[in-house]
Amino acid sequence: MQLNYKINGQGETVFLIHGLFGSLSNFGLLHQVLSHHYRVISIDVRNHGESPHHPSMAYEDMADDVLALAKLLGVKNFSLVGHSMGGKIAMMVTLKAPEKVDKLVVADMSPVNYEPRHQGVFAGLQAVAESDIKTRSEAQQYLANHVEEVGVQQFLLKSLYRFKDKMIWRYNLPALVNGYADIIAWPDTDQKFNGPTLFIKGQLSDYIIDDYWPHGRRYFPNAKIKMIMGTGHWLHAEKPVIFNKLVNDFLHATS
Structure with a gap:
């Protein structure tokens, strides 16, 4: 399917992927900041915003949506920033097509199975x-x-x-x-991504805990982690200046 998207800026491409119940507007400030130096593409995930509806919420399928959009737009290589469910989508895109991904940023999400909480x-x-x-x-x-x-x-x-x-x-x-069971799950895979990877954790959130970190390093051996103090799961909305600086600095440092 063709996802709804917003695109601004020039340079290396960065996809921004929102979380469950969100839309492309969730990363509005980060989109604006990054568009000064990058070609930024914010997307509405399937079944959200103005993107098409489909019965499947499997991460393999949602990753294929992003890869199909990249192909449609003629993007051969790109970086990814994903929050929550969008972080899992970004991780799955990276593991399915590691040769296409330059850098990966995962905001407050781990590649693990979670208990229901919504x-x-x-x-x-x-x-x-x-x-x-x-x-x-x-x-x-x-x-x-x-x-x-x-x-x-x-x-x-x-x-x-x-x-x-x-x-x-x-x-x-x-x-x-x-599709909620698929949303809170993580499909196991033997793939790895050895490129630059940054996990950003909200201090008060339990989406990234010590027990989950080995799973992150299993799939992303070169991953680093940063913590934003005094924030929960919505760290990019609670402290956008710090969050946006961490993302921007990481993308610049690994260019």
Whole structure:
């Protein structure tokens, strides 16, 4: 499928890949910063934003989406920055086509299987989908019954839009629900990427812990890790200046 994308800048190509329930706007600030020196391509992952819908959420398939877009745009080599689920997609792209990848940045994600942790979010999204809401404020009230954090509510509401006389999600919600087991999993592979790799961890997040780090080094032997203090899983939104500098410095240092 052809993913929806936004492209700016000139130079070496960098793909930015958002996480679950996100869209290409999530990396808006980083896109702007990097576009001064790179050709930056932000994408909507399948079943998100304005990209096509498909029943599969397997990482092999989502990696193929990125590789197909690179081919369509005539990009032979590129770097990747991915957050959360987008980090797993970026890792899978790298392992499937290591000869095409220059550098890899993974934001707060490990190549491991996780336990389910989004039940409340799915319940909130489903409640909104089954309602006849007319406004975002009404949608937020439904979400609040299942999602306590106001910041998460507001993040989810970015993917709500008006269609005719009601508000609906841009997500392919059935595909995300049915594919959730694939989303939290990691498909084992014998492939490795020996190129420059940077993992960036949020100090308060448990997506990268000591027990997971050997798995990261297994697939990415030359990986390094940086930690942003006082941040959780949404480190690029909580401390964008520090996060963007880490990414920019890493891409420059390994050029």
